[in-house]
Amino acid sequence: MEPIIKVEKLGKKYLINHEDKEPYVAMRDVITNKFKSVFSSKKNTQLHKEEFWALKDVSFDVNVGDRVGIIGRNGAGKSTLLKIISQVTEPSLGRVVIDGRVASLLEVGTGFHQELTGRENIFLNGAILGMTKREIEQKFDEIVDFAEIDKFLDTPVKRYSSGMYVRLAFAVAAHLEPDILIIDEALAVGDAAFQKKCLGKIEEVSGHGRTVLFVSHNMDTVSRLCNKAVLLKAGTVQATGNTDDVINTYLRSDFGTSARRNWINERHVPGNDIVKLREVRVHDKEFVLQETYDITKPIGVSMDYEVLKDGDVFTHSFKFYNQQGALLFTSHDATSPMRNQLRSKGIYTTTVWVPGNFFAEGTIIVWLAIIKKDPFKIYFEEADAASFTVVDYVRGDSAREDYILELPGLVRPLLQWQTTKI
Amino acid sequence: MNNRIVLEPGAKSKNYWKDIWTYRGLFYFLAWRDILVRYKQTAIGVVWSLLRPAITIAMMCFVSWVFHAQVPDGVPRVVFVCTATLPWLFFASAFGDVSNSLISNANLISKVHFPRLIIPVSTVVVSLIDFAISLFILIVLMIIFRYAPDVRILLIPVFMLFALFNALGIGLIIATLNVKYRDFKYIVPLIIQFGVYVSPVAFSSDYVYQRLPVILFGSTFLPKVLKGMYSLNPMVAVIDGFRWCILGSSMVIYLPGFLISIAVSVLFTILGIWYFRKTEKSFADVI
Numbered sequence: 001m002e003p004i005i006k007v008e009k010l011g012k013k014y015l016i017n018h019e020d021k022e023p024y025v026a027m028r029d030v031i032t033n034k035f036k037s038v039f040s041s042k043k044n045t046q047l048h049k050e051e052f053w054a055l056k057d058v059s060f061d062v063n064v065g066d067r068v069g070i071i072g073r074n075g076a077g078k079s080t081l082l083k084i085i086s087q088v089t090e091p092s093l094g095r096v097v098i099d100g101r102v103a104s105l106l107e108v109g110t111g112f113h114q115e116l117t118g119r120e121n122i123f124l125n126g127a128i129l130g131m132t133k134r135e136i137e138q139k140f141d142e143i144v145d146f147a148e149i150d151k152f153l154d155t156p157v158k159r160y161s162s163g164m165y166v167r168l169a170f171a172v173a174a175h176l177e178p179d180i181l182i183i184d185e186a187l188a189v190g191d192a193a194f195q196k197k198c199l200g201k202i203e204e205v206s207g208h209g210r211t212v213l214f215v216s217h218n219m220d221t222v223s224r225l226c227n228k229a230v231l232l233k234a235g236t237v238q239a240t241g242n243t244d245d246v247i248n249t250y251l252r253s254d255f256g257t258s259a260r261r262n263w264i265n266e267r268h269v270p271g272n273d274i275v276k277l278r279e280v281r282v283h284d285k286e287f288v289l290q291e292t293y294d295i296t297k298p299i300g301v302s303m304d305y306e307v308l309k310d311g312d313v314f315t316h317s318f319k320f321y322n323q324q325g326a327l328l329f330t331s332h333d334a335t336s337p338m339r340n341q342l343r344s345k346g347i348y349t350t351t352v353w354v355p356g357n358f359f360a361e362g363t364i365i366v367w368l369a370i371i372k373k374d375p376f377k378i379y380f381e382e383a384d385a386a387s388f389t390v391v392d393y394v395r396g397d398s399a400r401e402d403y404i405l406e407l408p409g410l411v412r413p414l415l416q417w418q419t420t421k422i
Numbered sequence: 423m424n425n426r427i428v429l430e431p432g433a434k435s436k437n438y439w440k441d442i443w444t445y446r447g448l449f450y451f452l453a454w455r456d457i458l459v460r461y462k463q464t465a466i467g468v469v470w471s472l473l474r475p476a477i478t479i480a481m482m483c484f485v486s487w488v489f490h491a492q493v494p495d496g497v498p499r500v501v502f503v504c505t506a507t508l509p510w511l512f513f514a515s516a517f518g519d520v521s522n523s524l525i526s527n528a529n530l531i532s533k534v535h536f537p538r539l540i541i542p543v544s545t546v547v548v549s550l551i552d553f554a555i556s557l558f559i560l561i562v563l564m565i566i567f568r569y570a571p572d573v574r575i576l577l578i579p580v581f582m583l584f585a586l587f588n589a590l591g592i593g594l595i596i597a598t599l600n601v602k603y604r605d606f607k608y609i610v611p612l613i614i615q616f617g618v619y620v621s622p623v624a625f626s627s628d629y630v631y632q633r634l635p636v637i638l639f640g641s642t643f644l645p646k647v648l649k650g651m652y653s654l655n656p657m658v659a660v661i662d663g664f665r666w667c668i669l670g671s672s673m674v675i676y677l678p679g680f681l682i683s684i685a686v687s688v689l690f691t692i693l694g695i696w697y698f699r700k701t702e703k704s705f706a707d708v709i
Contacts, residue, residue: 014707084429087535089706096429102535110533113455115462120455127451128534 003061004099004180004211005085011093012055012080012235052267054080056235058094062228067202067212069226069243071219071250073384075268076232078215082106082184085213100179100211103129107184109169114158118149118168121157125172139175146201147171167194174201181205184215199225217383219247219325251323251363251387259283259291259388270380271305274312275370277380278304278347282366282388285353295357295392295400295412302351303368303385307343312372314379315339316350319367322360328410332371357399357414359390360407438699442537449540453547460548468555475556479507486624494626494672498567501560505668506623506661508556513585513657514614516549520593521610524601528709538702539695542597546586553582560668574667581663584687588656591690594698601701601709621657626665628674649679656690659683 055077062068070078083089085096086104111128112121122143126136144150147168149160157165173183183202202225206212216222222229222243229246231239239249262279263269270277281302283289293299301318316333331352333339338348366388369381392400392412399414400407442449461467482503486493493502523545524531524538531538564571600606622630630652635644652658659680666673 083706087427087429088531088533090433090703091429091431093431096427098427098429099425101425102427104534106533107529111530113459115459116455120458124451124455127448128530128536130445130448130536132447133450 002099004064004066005062005213006097007058007060007062007081007085007094008096009094010055010058010081010084010091010096011053012077012084012089013092014052014054016050016052053235055084055091058232058235058237060230060237060240062211062213064211065206065209066228067206067214067226069222069229069246070213070215070232071217071222071229071247072232072238075234077235078232079106079184080235081232082182082213082215086182098180101130102180102182103173103176103178104182105129105170105173105184106182108166112157112165112169115156117156118144118147118153118160121168122172125169129173129176130178131176135177143168143171143175146174146197163194170194170198174198174205178210180211180213182213217325219251219323221325223247251365259289259386261386270382271370272379274307274309275314275343275379276306276308277368277370277382278306280304280366280368280382280386282386290388292389292391295359295361295390295398296414297356299354299356299359299388299390300351301354301366301368301386302349304347304349305370306347307345310344311342313340313342314370314372316352317369317371318352320354320359321365321367322410323363323365326410328359328364358411360409360412361390361392363387363389438537442539445536445540448536449544452540452544456545456548457551471552471555472559475508475511476559478511479504479559482507482618482624489625491625492629492632494669494674497669497672498563498569501563501567501569502626502665502669503624504560504563505665506621508553508560509581509585509660509664510618510621510623510657511556512549512553512582513589513660514617515552516546516586516589517593517596518610518614519545519549520589521596521600521606523593524597524705525604525607525709531709532706538705539698542594542698543590546589549589550586564668571668572670574670576667578664578667581660581667584663584684585657585660587687587691588660591687591692591694592656594694595690598698598701601705617655617657620655622661626673627652627658627662627676627679631676646678649676650682653679653682654686656683656687659687 058077058081070081072078080089082104083106084091085098086102086106088104088106109125111125113124116124122140123133123136126139127133131139144153147164147170149164149168152160152164157168160168181202199221202212202214212226214222214226226243228241229239229243230237231246231250239246259282260280263277264279281289281304282291283300283302284293285298285300287300287302303316316336316339317330319330320328322328333350333352336350338350364387365384366386367381367383368385370379371377372379392398394400394402394404396402399412461470464470466473479500483500486499486503493499520542523542527541530536530541563569596606596610618624625633631644631649632642634648634652635641653676660683662673662675662680662683666675
């Protein structure tokens, strides 16, 4: 069968302005540079630009009725790929052949106008997504029903709660009838019940023989929704095929996340002009790096960062997610004395210890950030910074004791139990 | 297959104008949005569409009066100024809106595919409606001063079309440049502020031709070249034409200048669309 989307050796180049590595810029240099750029031709200004390939040599096929998940860490080129397929931007190399009408939902509520009512926005948004007035009128009641906003139909959307806003936006997009539906992270918002409804709708859409392309960070959603997946890393395809295999490749392999990752030679270093991330490590209590941990043993997560400016105060934060993307807990630095002190320039390391008998079995993914508490500001954050696997060996000393079947739950603490006869 | 799309670098859409036609619904809804939003959360709402031109007319009358600018015989000064202020205001607001249209719809451009030309063109509708409302002032003035126009008034749409061309042509160039260099956001108000005095709003172009040589050289003779240069402003033909439609034979029009001005109008329109089409594919990457 002819594929409905054929991506062939696709490449996308961006020109980024070259950042000056000098710690300070002299006024004299600025002026001379300005003069140089005024009097010289294009050749000279090209020197300040740098090519950056967001996608390189990407090829894959999508068949009719496939639900394809596109996964990869931030900056891997997922959004660029969707933008090209949705015709928002043009490829620099290669080509895409599409046999059908495409509708894309790259952002929830694109084109919604705050001052307009829900009713007015349904028409406006529908038109933006490519529906005709007749189509919108036909689907109007269905859309209102799906969004559960009938009471607020004539209220400006600026008065809507964020949940209502998202519901309405998704409802309009969900009632498009394209051959190919492209969705980027659109479901990351909204309450659980509505997310479930959205997923149901997408399944229904693909059930009618339509093709879905779906980008998400939530592996659980991808694995439930998609039958195929494409893994991108640094603009290239690393794996394609069956969803579960691709997700496993992503989570397990060293290019997904691992017990150690450093940013010293990377292009996009998380950070700002005050502090920059250098390295993340997951280790046992002797600081030995490991990928796999006994459930009963404590686990340390360390981040190294460089302070570039004297005299600032900031603190650290970690979040831990499971393989399904569920947030297990957040931990702010509430104990280390350094969190309240003025920093001087230099390299620091901070470690958080998670006790044994706390995580459940499975892959744990680490999010980290450096934040300023007052006024609140995130200096940098990095999702999927590191990952490790927790294993319960069923020796009888964990919460599992000797029970060998599935033991559900997000965490698995070993708690004190007391039983007495009264 | 019938609706196969091939996305390639530099691929030219064969159906450029046909695509725009299929998206006419979006044109309608974007214009409708701009109209609905126009006077939200204002106390007097649509009255602004009358108040703003009325105040500008008063101001321009004052300027015209202070300079003792000559008005054709039998034409009240306020009617004379009004006939130029209305098309000028239409141009100024349409030009300003078109110039900012792309960056104010940046989220649409970077997230959704549709013919980009729809955005700037649809913003003109609001200015057109404002213009239609402001014509009410002209009608009232003509009734007060018992000034009856002749059949030439039917030609007004022709000159409005040229005003539209000017706003779109120059606006598209600035809008496109605006995507990359936000400097133009600050240049547009300057052009509008300056333009009202460069264009024959408070003075007739005939009066400019008479007074300019006196001011510049102390003689009453103005070389043809300078007359032609003044007509490079494409709004000269629009305003002169508009006045001619309403004031009739009392208006003196310098025909070569008028034709130059019309030609500049057409040139800007072609240039604007050409530059827009040349650049539009990179909008989403740059904006």
